[in-house]
Amino acid sequence: xxxxxxxxxxxxxxxxxxxxxxxxxxxxxxxxxxxxxxxxxxxxxxxxxxxxxxxxxxxxxxxxxxxxxxxxxxxxxxxxxxxxxxxxxxxxxxxxxxxxxxxxxxxxxxxxxxxxxxxxxxxxxxxxxxxxxxxxxxxxxxxxxxxxxxxxxxxxxxxxxxxxxxxxxxxxxxxxxxxxx
Amino acid sequence: xxxxxxxxxxxxxxxxxxxxxxxxxxxxxxxxxxxxxxxxxxxxxxxxxxxxxxxxxxxxxxxxxxxxxxxxxxxxxxxxxxxxxxxxxxxxxxxxxxxxxxxxxxxxxxxxxxxxxxxxxxxxxxxxxxxxxxxxxxxxxxxxxxxxxxxxxxxxxxxxxxxxxxxxxxxxxxxxxxxxxxxxxxxxxxxxxxxxxxxxxxxxxxxxxxxxxxxxxxxxxxxxxxxxxxxxxxxxxxxxxxxxxxxxxxxxxxxxxxxxxxxxxxxxxxxxxxxxxxxxxxxxxxxxxxxxxxxxxxxxxxxxxxxxxxxxxxxxxxxxxxxxxxxxxxxxxxxxxxxxxxxxxxxxxxxxxxxxxxxxxxxxxxxxxxxxxxxxxxxxxxxxxxxxxxxxxxxxxxxxxxxxxxxxxxxxxxxxxxxxxxxxxxxxxxxxxxxxxxxxxxxxxxxxxxxxxxxxxxxxxxxxxxxxxxxxxxxxxxxxxxxxxxxxxxxxxxxxxxxxxxxxxxxxxxxxxxxxxxxxxxxxxxxxxxxxxxxxxxxxxxxxxxxxxxxxxxxxxxxxxxxxxxxxxxxxxxxxxxxxxxxxxxxxxxxxxxxxxxxxxxxx
Numbered sequence: 197x198x199x200x201x202x203x204x205x206x207x208x209x210x211x212x213x214x215x216x217x218x219x220x221x222x223x224x225x226x227x228x229x230x231x232x233x234x235x236x237x238x239x240x241x242x243x244x245x246x247x248x249x250x251x252x253x254x255x256x257x258x259x260x261x262x263x264x265x266x267x268x269x270x271x272x273x274x275x276x277x278x279x280x281x282x283x284x285x286x287x288x289x290x291x292x293x294x295x296x297x298x299x300x301x302x303x304x305x306x307x308x309x310x311x312x313x314x315x316x317x318x319x320x321x322x323x324x325x326x327x328x329x330x331x332x333x334x335x336x337x338x339x340x341x342x343x344x345x346x347x348x349x350x351x352x353x354x355x356x357x358x359x360x361x362x363x364x365x366x367x368x369x370x371x372x373x374x375x376x377x
Numbered sequence: 378x379x380x381x382x383x384x385x386x387x388x389x390x391x392x393x394x395x396x397x398x399x400x401x402x403x404x405x406x407x408x409x410x411x412x413x414x415x416x417x418x419x420x421x422x423x424x425x426x427x428x429x430x431x432x433x434x435x436x437x438x439x440x441x442x443x444x445x446x447x448x449x450x451x452x453x454x455x456x457x458x459x460x461x462x463x464x465x466x467x468x469x470x471x472x473x474x475x476x477x478x479x480x481x482x483x484x485x486x487x488x489x490x491x492x493x494x495x496x497x498x499x500x501x502x503x504x505x506x507x508x509x510x511x512x513x514x515x516x517x518x519x520x521x522x523x524x525x526x527x528x529x530x531x532x533x534x535x536x537x538x539x540x541x542x543x544x545x546x547x548x549x550x551x552x553x554x555x556x557x558x559x560x561x562x563x564x565x566x567x568x569x570x571x572x573x574x575x576x577x578x579x580x581x582x583x584x585x586x587x588x589x590x591x592x593x594x595x596x597x598x599x600x601x602x603x604x605x606x607x608x609x610x611x612x613x614x615x616x617x618x619x620x621x622x623x624x625x626x627x628x629x630x631x632x633x634x635x636x637x638x639x640x641x642x643x644x645x646x647x648x649x650x651x652x653x654x655x656x657x658x659x660x661x662x663x664x665x666x667x668x669x670x671x672x673x674x675x676x677x678x679x680x681x682x683x684x685x686x687x688x689x690x691x692x693x694x695x696x697x698x699x700x701x702x703x704x705x706x707x708x709x710x711x712x713x714x715x716x717x718x719x720x721x722x723x724x725x726x727x728x729x730x731x732x733x734x735x736x737x738x739x740x741x742x743x744x745x746x747x748x749x750x751x752x753x754x755x756x757x758x759x760x761x762x763x764x765x766x767x768x769x770x771x772x773x774x775x776x777x778x779x780x781x782x783x784x785x786x787x788x789x790x791x792x793x794x795x796x797x798x799x800x801x802x803x804x805x806x807x808x809x810x811x812x813x814x815x816x817x818x819x820x821x822x823x824x825x826x827x828x829x830x831x832x833x834x835x836x837x838x839x840x841x842x843x844x845x846x847x848x849x850x851x852x853x854x855x856x857x858x859x860x861x862x863x864x865x866x867x868x869x870x871x872x873x874x875x876x877x878x879x880x881x882x883x884x885x886x887x888x889x890x891x892x893x894x895x896x897x898x899x900x901x902x903x904x905x906x907x908x909x910x911x912x913x914x915x916x917x918x919x920x921x922x923x924x925x926x927x928x929x930x931x932x933x934x935x936x937x938x939x940x941x942x943x944x945x946x947x948x949x950x951x952x953x954x955x956x957x958x959x960x961x962x963x964x965x966x967x968x969x970x971x972x973x974x975x976x977x978x979x980x981x
Contacts, residue, residue, distance in 0.1 A: 207728060209961075217550070220383050224552045230383065231516070232550040235492065243730030255516070255627040257549035260701045261720035277727050280720045309960060318960045 199252030200340045201259045205278045206270030206291075208245050211322035215268070216247040218326070222341045222349040223251045233257035246278060251340045266338065268329055270308075270322060272296055287338055289329040291321060304332045306374055312367070320367035323350075327371025343372060384553045386517035386546045390456075390484060391416025392553075393524030398561040399454050399482075401429045401446035403439035405810065406839035407458030408493040409547035410486035414456055415842070418852030424558050430851045432842050435776070435810040436461035440483065441468050444537075447481035448574060449565040452528055456484040459500045460775065464811070466503060469537065473507045474584040475573055476535040476591075479563065480528030483509070484540045486547050489670040489698040495758070495775060497696065499672040501647050504539045508588055510595050511539040511648050513669075515624040517551040523645070525556075526600055533598070534591045541647075543670055545621040545698075592649050601646035603654045607636050613663040615640040616708065619647050619675060622668040625701040626708060633705070635712050644669075650678040659684070666692070666711040670699050686711060732763050734945040735963030737907035738831050740878035741802070742769030743941055743971065745829060748888035749798035755782040757812075759804035760838045761831050766942055770802070777811025779803045784815065784824040798892050799826035805861065806836035806844045813868065819900050820869035827891045827901045832861065833909035834917075841912045853914070865902045872901035879907050879920045881970040910963055923966025923979050927955050930976035941971045 202219070206212045216232050223230040233248040248259045264281040272292035279301075282288070286301045291308040306328045312321040330346050333339040350368065354361035384392065391413050394402060404414035418430045429446070433439035436457040446453040457465060462485040469483060485500035504511035512527050514520035520542050531538040572580050595601075603617070606627060616639060618626045623643045630636050642658065644650065647669065658665060659681050666686045667676045672695075673688035686692040693699070693707060702717075709716030732739045742764045745754065756762060756770035757779035764770040772782055783801035790797055803812050808830050816828065836842040843849050848858035865873045872894045876887040884905070891901040908915045931954040937946050938955065945962035946955055955976075968977045 208730070209733070217383065220550055220552075224381055224383055228552075230550075230552050232383075233545060234548045234550070244727040255624040256621070256629075256701050257516070257545050257551075257624070258701045260629075260705060260717070261722060262717060274727070276723055280722050313960065 199250070199254065201251075201264050202249040202266045202268065203259055203264045203278055203281045204247045204249060204268045204270070205274040206245055207274075208243055210245070210270045211319065212245045212247050212270060215322050215326050216249055218346065218349055218353070219249055219341070221353065222345050225349060225352075226341065226345060228252060228340065229254070231257045244274060244277065266333070268325065270325060287333065289325065289332065291325050304329070304375075306371070308371070311370060311374070315367060315370060317363055317367060320363065323364055323367040324371040327368040328375040329371075331372040331375025381552045381554050383550050384517055384521075384555070385412055385416070386520055386542060386549050386551070387412035388416040389517040389521040389551070389553055390524050390540070390542065392420055392555045393521040394454050394482070395420045395424060395426060395428075395558050396521075396556040397480075397525040397528050398452050398559045398563075399428070399528070400451040400479075400561040400563070401443050401453040402455070403431045403433045403442045404456040405433055405436045405439050405461055406836050406842040407461045407486075408839055409488055409544040410456050410458045410461070410484065411839040411842065412547070413484060414851055415840070420558075422852055424560070426558070426560050428561070432851050434845055436465040437468060440465040440472075444468060444472050444477070444481060446565070447477040447479040449478070449567040451479040451563055451565055452481075452561060453479060454482040454484060454524075457486070458494065459485055459487045459498050460495055461485070462500050462503055464776065466507070469503070469509070470507050472537050473509045474581055474588055475576065476584070476588070477531055477537055478535070478568075480531040481537045482524060482527045482531060482540055483537055484542070487541060487543045487671065489543055492544050495773070497671050499670070499674060500539065500541045501674045502672055504541070505648050505674065508592060509537045509539055510592070510601070510646055511541050512601065512645055513620040513647050514540065514542050514546050515619075515621055515643070516546060517549055518553050520546050521553060521555070530595070530598065530601060534595055536588070536591050536595070541620075543621055593652075595646075596649040596652045602651050603642050603644045606641045606643050610637055610640045612638055612640065614665070614711065615642060615658060615662045616666045616668065616711070617642045617644060617658065617675060618668040619644040620670055622670060622699045622704060625699070625704040626668055629701065629705045629708055633709060633712070633714060633716070635708065635714065639712055644675055647674045648678070650675055655679055664711075666707065668693065668699060668704060668707065671695075729766065730763060731766055731942060731944055732760065733910050733963070734943055734961050735910040735965035736760070737833055737878045737905065737909075738764060739767065739941060739943060740881050740884065740967045741829060741831055741905045742767045744878060744881065744885045744888045745769055745800045745802070746940070747885050748892045749800050749827070752798035752800045752892075753786050755779045755786065755799070755801045757803045757807050759807055759831075761802055761804055764802065767940070776807055777803070777815060780812045780819060780828060781815035783826040783828065784819040784822065787824040787826050788822070796825070796896065798896070800829060800892070801826060802829045802831055804837075805830055805832040805834065805846065806842075808861075809845045809859070813864070816865070816868045816870070816900070823899060825895050825899055827888070827895045827903060829888075830861065830865075830902060830904045832904050832906040833912070834906070834915060835909045835912045837909045837912065841909065841914055843914075861904060865904070870900050870902050871898065873904070874902075875904045875906050877907050877920070878905045879965060879967055881967050910965075920965065922964035923969070924964045925957060925962070925966055925969055925977050926980050927957060928976050928978050930974050931955050931972070932974065932976075934973070936973055937968055937971050937977065941968055943968060
């Protein structure tokens, strides 16, 4: 597996750090080195949150502009803010009510807000989008991990929390379903 | 513990402390340092270690508690952010002279950027001013290792040692193989030595001489000497880097194809800079590029400024974080090779931080503005600094200053015979931290203002650590609890009333009473008590949920959005009226009392 650098972007309260941690732990379970960088404090209070994830042989915790392989955007309004991190052949997965006007990198979009509401679990939009992203990217080897590996991490991490695990897997699977469609 | 795990930098340092037999750790929360102590509490519980771990009332108290443990021969540490170090600087300066017995680590986390701080100050300068050695980690794993090395250095020379991580170390996660935990085996054994521990000025002079001698030896201590990261590289130029800038440089030089040709030295101990290293690099190279955050601490110790490209020469920015894209440009320029395609980030944009939906502070600020519409509003450090957005905050200086500034404004205006309403706001944790002495001063000096203690029963901004009134300490252990009302009364305050800001009409009435009292009778304190909406550790009762909807009476005047600024109140451009974003609404129901047309209604 080649090195991979991802940007995960959204606003405070959307569960960005949880998504980052799931991906990072999946990397560790695969025996890969991993570094992430997070935003805490003032920037977290409803403001823009960005996390950097680097899997493989890296020393710096930050992704340089023009170097990211992918951008996972939990808020569509963050696309113009964080697009500059992408390399020319990178990909974007975005939570948006309808696919935004786009030229350039490969873009996949999903209305995860609406799906989360339909699911009766507004907090689950992060896992919905994550499931969708992995379903779209993993088969093309655009992501360092597979669907099964990600599910295994969630099962391991939430093993002691029955209801939360069931709800999380439900959201993830719905996202996967939409991604496979 | 034998498998690699994902650890936050702060948690990695916490593990480093328990690995190395640290017995006493005290801290006051502050981003980016807050998770160090909670990490220690978690490891303490996990490994069942006999330790004292506490959230102290402020950083000065935290440092003094940990330092006394070191005086008694135990290994000890204190953790804070850079502005917290200012609060603790008084005992730090003296502790440097007196020295330590058990290894004593002062962890001060810096925030270049700054991401969540009042200043970008460089704690390494404070280390220089205090004359204590400082270590500069480049990653979570490096920070974990340097906690052990720092304690060793501290004991070897009987000197406090500062560990100075930055945001990018504290809040980076890395896969780490934690070391074996060595529980402390020492017993406290304070050996009386008044000439040292209670030294008067004449002894302090001798202690200062001894400290200088220690520093000369520390500047030659092998384990913290700078390291050449790419042996075999040659040439007449070299890069010297410290902290996370060294991590950026390592990666960038490989990407730019410079690894074999441009020597990269990593400085682990920026102060005192190793004397032999200074001589060596000045003899070996014609030009040096120094990369460090934030101030040129290494640079100023390289006496020959003529061949150093750094902050003083204007080559390296003196302000802001040394982002990897900046480091890439600097190294490419220095090595005279083509850099990467420069991609610039868009300027500005994005939504600004705001108080959470349902946050009781929003209601408090609304009530304050209603009770004293033309008032002066000094405020303080915490989530409620975001009351700026609401027009409820005019000043923010440092912890506790809301109270002293309110008094200062009163005295300033009194001299010219004017008496504006002054309503200061301070959080409960901040009040305990540094708000009590200025409240006493205000009462004694007969100042007249309203102090609203925004009591959400937690230290919310930094991740919901307990306060002295919580009745629990680090890791949730039960503690005694301080009675805030009794404390305020004991400061001599004659008007001290508790209200619930979520009951907005009643709270506005209470605020009006307090403002009227303060005009004639002195300091009035209102304790606005309602739990933080995101505090998962809160066990008490919360207000009953009140889901709301917007009726057809809404004429789109935007009063609620401008004056109340709840993220769940959204202006629908198409329908030209306000709607509730049910994804973010917390059902607090407070906005029903805000709309002048009564268009926001509770759903029955």
